[in-house]
Amino acid sequence: MKKFLKYFLSILVLIIGLVLIFNGQIKDYMVKQLSQQSMTALTKDQVRQNSLKSASYDFSKVKPISAKQVAKASVQKNAAMIGKIVIPSVKLKLPIVKGVDDNALATGAGTMKPDEKMGEGNYALAGHYMTQKGALFSPIADSQIGDLIYITDLKSVYTYKIMLKQVISPKATWRIDDQNHQKLISLITCADGGANRWIVQGVLVKARVANRATLAIFD
DSSP states (O other), X not given: OHHHHHHHHHHHHHHHHHHHHTHHHHHHHHHHXXXXXXXXXXXXXXXXXXXXXXXXXXXXXXXXOOHHHHHHHHHHOXXXXXXXXXXXXXXXXXXXXXXXXXXXXXXXXXXXXXTOOTTSSEEEEEOOXXXXXXXXXXXXXXXXXXXXXXXEOSSEEEEEEEEEEEEEOTTOGGGGSOOTXXXXXXXXXXXXXXXXXXXXXXXXXXXXXXXXXXXXXGO
C-alpha cells in the first residue's frame, strides 16, 4: 500500500509539474480553439440576438487572462458574439463579442463602448495580448501602417486602412472617443508587459454588402 501511494504521489507530482511548465502553451491552444470554433459557428440570428444582450464595459474589472478563465469560457460558451474581425497581414481572425467581461475577452475582441456600431463613429475593440504570439490581439503589435482591417456583422463588410500605430498610456481613454465625425476603428491591447497599451487605428475605406464573396476573407 505504501509503495502504491508513493507511486501515485510521484505520478501526481509529475502531472502537476507538467501542467505548470506547459500552462502557457495549454492556455494559448485553448484560446485559439475557442476563438476559431466561435468564428465558424456564428450566424446572423445569433448576431441579432446577441446584439440585444446587456454587457459589462467596466475596464477596471478586466484581469490578465488565465487558463481557468479560458476553460470557463469554453464550457459556458455564453460570450455575446456580434461579428468577426480579420487582419490578413498578421493572420488575426477573431469573433467580435459584446463588452469586456472575462468570458468576452477570453473568446475574442470585445466592444469597448455601449451601442457602438460598425461603420460609424470610432468603433473600439479591446483584446488580450498573449505571450505566445498569434492568439487573441497579440498580432496587432506586428501590424503596419497601410494594412487592412476587415469587420463584419454578417450583414455588411467594412474595410479599414491602418493609419496609426502607437503605444499609449492606459489613462488615454479619450483615444476611443468619436473624433470629428470620422469613421474609425480603434484596436487596443497591452504593451510593455501591461504598463502601457498599443492602439492601432484605421479609417473606413469601404463598406459592402455581406455575401459569399465579401465574407470569404473571414474563412
